[in-house]
Amino acid sequence: xxxxxxxxxxxxxxxxxxxxxxxxxxxxxxxxxxxxxxxxxxxxxxxxxxxxxxxxxxxxxxxxxxxxxxxxxxxxxxxxxxxxxxxxxxxxxxxxxxxxxxxxxxxxxxxxxxxxxxxxxxxxxxxxxxxxxxxxxxxxxxxxxxxxxxxxxxxxxxxxxxxxxxxxxxxxxxxxxxxxxxxxxxxxxxxxxxxxxxxxxxxxxxxxx
Amino acid sequence: xxxxxxxxxxxxxxxxxxxxxxxxxxxxxxxxxxxxxxxxxxxxxxxxxxxxxxxxxxxxxxxxxxxxxxxxxxxxxxxxxxxxxxxxxxxxxxxxxxxxxxxxxxxxxxxxxxxxxxxxxxxxxxxxxxx
Numbered sequence: 001x002x003x004x005x006x007x008x009x010x011x012x013x014x015x016x017x018x019x020x021x022x023x024x025x026x027x028x029x030x031x032x033x034x035x036x037x038x039x040x041x042x043x044x045x046x047x048x049x050x051x052x053x054x055x056x057x058x059x060x061x062x063x064x065x066x067x068x069x070x071x072x073x074x075x076x077x078x079x080x081x082x083x084x085x086x087x088x089x090x091x092x093x094x095x096x097x098x099x100x101x102x103x104x105x106x107x108x109x110x111x112x113x114x115x116x117x118x119x120x121x122x123x124x125x126x127x128x129x130x131x132x133x134x135x136x137x138x139x140x141x142x143x144x145x146x147x148x149x150x151x152x153x154x155x156x157x158x159x160x161x162x163x164x165x166x167x168x169x170x171x172x173x174x175x176x177x178x179x180x181x182x183x184x185x186x187x188x189x190x191x192x193x194x195x196x197x198x199x200x201x202x203x204x205x206x207x208x209x
Numbered sequence: 210x211x212x213x214x215x216x217x218x219x220x221x222x223x224x225x226x227x228x229x230x231x232x233x234x235x236x237x238x239x240x241x242x243x244x245x246x247x248x249x250x251x252x253x254x255x256x257x258x259x260x261x262x263x264x265x266x267x268x269x270x271x272x273x274x275x276x277x278x279x280x281x282x283x284x285x286x287x288x289x290x291x292x293x294x295x296x297x298x299x300x301x302x303x304x305x306x307x308x309x310x311x312x313x314x315x316x317x318x319x320x321x322x323x324x325x326x327x328x329x330x331x332x333x334x335x336x337x338x339x340x
Contacts, residue, residue: 040246076253197216
């Protein structure tokens, strides 16, 4: 049995409560407290979504930060229930901008074969590789392999399929919310999501046998 | 297990794996995200001035108002277009004096215009003799 299929018990670990923490310092007014809580609740998942698309830690952080700023500047006055789809819409636009910029840069760099873009290769941070909790080494290894495979497969999906899949499964949004976030119909969301699922299953099928 | 159930099971595992990957985001990234959030919230605390190009949004209204003002000023200053009211301003003031003078006004109201008729006739006679 493969790692992907046998790690169900590991997943019973509660999701990090980072997002649920009410960070209230003296500078935070009552008006911004709700927004603070909202941003705290989405930032980790947003980072994972950005990272799955960009495969670059700094770019993913920048994308999330920009999305936070944009939401705060332009939509803080909107009802709180609208923030989530708006935030992910902004984030996706930001990710797309970065991908475009990156492809232009890659085309320019192709003319300079001796140039080595240091930004493209991230140094491995030993701290990030450290175990966050006690876990058997073999199980950790299996988990790491499964995650790496899933992240790679997600990255290789078409952007719309990846977005639909991650917003449904990582962010837990319903079809209607995803449709708002993606700026398309609910039928399109269902189609993108189903295709993503089929593609991932076809690629990672060996994990589930 | 049929194909749909297998797909559902696969999705469940993928979801669990994604959630697990979120819990494993390291402290350094969490700290960066925390800073980014506070920076974003700082935007709410500091009132922002409207960008200078927004001022151009008022340009059409201001332009129309200025054009109307100029048109009114130019129209009013044309010499051939002096209004009758302006020409007869002095007589209007005399009429006002007449009405304000209570004794004269009573004479007119009572229909006792004999004195005025006589005065006009005398004036006509005077013009004929001199002319």
